[in-house]
Amino acid sequence: MKTQIELAREGVVTPQMEIVARNENSEPGDIRRQVALGEVVIAHHPQRKHQRVVGIGSGLRTKVNGSIGTSSDICDIDLEVKKARAVQEEGADTLMELSAGGDLDAVRRAVLADCDLPVGNVPLYQAFCEAARKYRNPNKLDPEYLFELIERQLADGISFMAIHCGINQFSIERLKKQGFRYGGLVSKGGTFMVSWMEYNQKENPLYEQFDRVCALMKKYDAVLSLGNGIRAGAIHDSHDRAQMAEMIINCELAELGREMGCQMMVEGPGHVPLDEIAGNIMLEKRMSGNAPYYVLGPLPADCGAGYDHVTAAIGAANAARHGADLICYITPAEHLALPNEADVREGVRITRLAVHIGDVAKYPKRREQEKQVSLARRDTRWEDQLRLLMFPDRAEEIRKSRSPENEKTCTMCGNFCAMERGLSLFEKDIRGDKISLSL
Structure with a gap:
């Protein structure tokens, strides 16, 4: 099976491209050209016939992602399904299933069965959870099992994956030489990968075997979202050397992945002062060859807990205005607790409003x-x-x-x-x- 980007380069307008064009009031030929260039990705899954098809990238409406998932403290599959349904009902475009507690295969499959949105995940969560259960030490994760797990999750119906390929020994060295950070490390998957590398004194297998990651993604025409595992968790850490080292690597990997025929996205921060958001997006677009940018937040202040959905909405409006393509929502529970259904609904709504404000500025004709x-x-x-x-x-x-x-x-x-x-x-x-x- 050829991927959307491979078919686009051959001049083929796929049914998925036609759907995206119709949803975006665009021409199928224009969507095909952007997919061929890697400026637009199409989130879908060939085996999930009921799933919506969503285009993400330059010139398209800024999309909203809602995230759900269990934790080691709260694990209720029915609740996660309700939250997934709430994300969809409130008008989000994609969903990330980020469970880290309970029967992770069962949670994922229940959500996929109930939800029509393209579903993404972070495979490192399940990999390290299961290594911790099996060995009582997540640092004993077998890299071969990680690759087996990625394929199992893709086969279940995952449409896009945040995979932390850009963390390597060079970026970890930057953390050490700059005296660590004000806000520490905030990415669960990224932090556990750093821990694994330090414990085993080995390179990140996802970076070392990047071609293998791309081959798995291509098999299911899934979008590879290059995870931001060393993103800043405090505005005083924004654009420090560690973050920039990972960003440069991710942008380089986005180019390499496209050359292999894989649909690629780059993930961004994180906590960013308002005056740095435009520059952050400019750097990603320029260094990656205009790859779609999936922005987490961003939060332009650190002291808004309880109202961080508002803090992030301010950042999201600015990010959308300056060219971000997919925004991950933040709920009122951010930094405080696992979101409940009400938090999820509020998070999707305020993020949709924020990206609409950004799009009104970005696209004056709309x-x-x-x-x-x-x-x-x-x-x-x-x-x-x-x-x-x-x-x-x-x-x-x-x-x-x-x-x-x-x-x-x-x-x-x-x-x-x-x-x-x-x-x-x-x-x-x-x-x-x-x-x-x-x-």
């Missing part, structure tokens, strides 16, 4: 929804306004909880409604596309 909302608001057409909103259920709930005496207004202004008074003053002067259907 502002029609904003115009129509404004016209409906100006003309106090409440039904039309609610229909055009991203979250009409929440808006209607608030409005009905504080109903006005005059149904044309709201209780914010009541009889002093600026919209109603302004329209009465200037209705006869409205012309051009400022005329709405109701006038």
